[in-house]
Amino acid sequence: MTDDTTTDTTHGQSLAGLFTCSECDHYERVGDEVGQGECRRYPPKVFPAQSPQGGLAFVSAWPRVRHDNRCGEFEQEDPPADRH
Numbered sequence: 001m002t003d004d005t006t007t008d009t010t011h012g013q014s015l016a017g018l019f020t021c022s023e024c025d026h027y028e029r030v031g032d033e034v035g036q037g038e039c040r041r042y043p044p045k046v047f048p049a050q051s052p053q054g055g056l057a058f059v060s061a062w063p064r065v066r067h068d069n070r071c072g073e074f075e076q077e078d079p080p081a082d083r084h
């Protein structure tokens, strides 16, 4: 599988980053994490997880996405801002 973007690893930014998650109005950066964030296009989803006791649990969260990904729901943020 090939990656169709060129990434500047110094800044964690996509150099071919037009229409990527990091430029999308639905993308939210999470804390100090670089290169990924949450997609808030839709309400949180329920995911399976391991409970503290080792059993099955369920948590709700927004899906994590890479900054240089994209999907068909992309909407350009207005005005553009640096949220990488």
Ligand code: SF4
Binding pocket: 020, 021, 022, 024, 025, 026, 027, 038, 039, 040, 041, 065, 069, 070, 071, 072, 073, 074, 075
């Ligand atoms: S997954 Fe789609 S809707 Fe979500 S942030 Fe990325 S481009 Fe936007």
